[in-house]
Amino acid sequence: MGGGRLWVRVAHTALSCGLALGLFLHRTDLQKQEERGELLQPLIFVSLVLCSILLYFRVCLMDPGFVKAEEEEKAEKSEEQSVVIPLVPSNVKLRRCGYCMVKPMRARHCQLCQHCVRRYDHHCPWIENCIGEKNHPFFIVYLSVQLVVLVWGGQVAWSGLYFELSWEWLNHNIFLLTSFLLIVIFTIVVVLLLISHLYLISCNTTTWEFMSHHRISYLRHSELENPFDQGVILNLWRFFCSCHLTAWEKIYFHRNNEPV
Numbered sequence: 001m002g003g004g005r006l007w008v009r010v011a012h013t014a015l016s017c018g019l020a021l022g023l024f025l026h027r028t029d030l031q032k033q034e035e036r037g038e039l040l041q042p043l044i045f046v047s048l049v050l051c052s053i054l055l056y057f058r059v060c061l062m063d064p065g066f067v068k069a070e071e072e073e074k075a076e077k078s079e080e081q082s083v084v085i086p087l088v089p090s091n092v093k094l095r096r097c098g099y100c101m102v103k104p105m106r107a108r109h110c111q112l113c114q115h116c117v118r119r120y121d122h123h124c125p126w127i128e129n130c131i132g133e134k135n136h137p138f139f140i141v142y143l144s145v146q147l148v149v150l151v152w153g154g155q156v157a158w159s160g161l162y163f164e165l166s167w168e169w170l171n172h173n174i175f176l177l178t179s180f181l182l183i184v185i186f187t188i189v190v191v192l193l194l195i196s197h198l199y200l201i202s203c204n205t206t207t208w209e210f211m212s213h214h215r216i217s218y219l220r221h222s223e224l225e226n227p228f229d230q231g232v233i234l235n236l237w238r239f240f241c242s243c244h245l246t247a248w249e250k251i252y253f254h255r256n257n258e259p260v
Helices: 004-027 029-035 040-061 067-075 079-087 137-159 167-202 207-211 234-241 248-256
Strands: 108-110 116-117 122-124 129-131
Touching: 004 029, 004 040, 004 137, 004 167, 029 040, 029 137, 040 129, 040 137, 137 167, 137 234, 167 207, 167 234
Parallel strands: none
Antiparallel strands: 108 116, 122 129
16 A cells, blocks of 8 residues: 555656646746746746645645544543543444544544544545544645646646647647646646535534434434534634644533533
């Protein structure tokens, strides 16, 4: 699996750098600005491309929120957890993972990573890593920067195209035409991903919970449709600005004990 991960990451880096370099080597707005000595926009574009690659590797290589047994044992002894545990109703099963022996609420065991991941969202094949509580905000930032690069790159590729019905034209413009079509496809994918994730984040749910709501015990037996939803503003604040891992059990049982 290590070889597969390396191949995916090398392919992403090569594709990003290759497309960016090609836009400078062809008669596009970026090349014209460079020739005129107007370097501000070319430098900003290159910086954004490098930033997107660095964010990609940041999300790839960082801990997504792997559950560690020693951390969970300490959490169970804390005051926050001691208040939560006695309130667990019998129909809500807080199971221990058969692989990791620990499983806090909203965590799920990933067969590919061989770990339980806190606030598990999904395993991303392009990132070759899980998206969880720790790296999910960086994943959103990466998608946002990547979208800006793609939209700008699409505009630059289009600026270098001129249209004629001849084989000579096709040979001269095949790279820009192919680049533009690839950028359009990637842009659609990134837009759909970003919109769907921002919607789920605003509701304080995950892709896994949204797709498997009927199979997850703590959601199926909750009195609320989404026991973790605290309103859009607080949901976004907790997602983007919280510096600590969240005790989801405390929020879950507090919300379910509120009078309806």
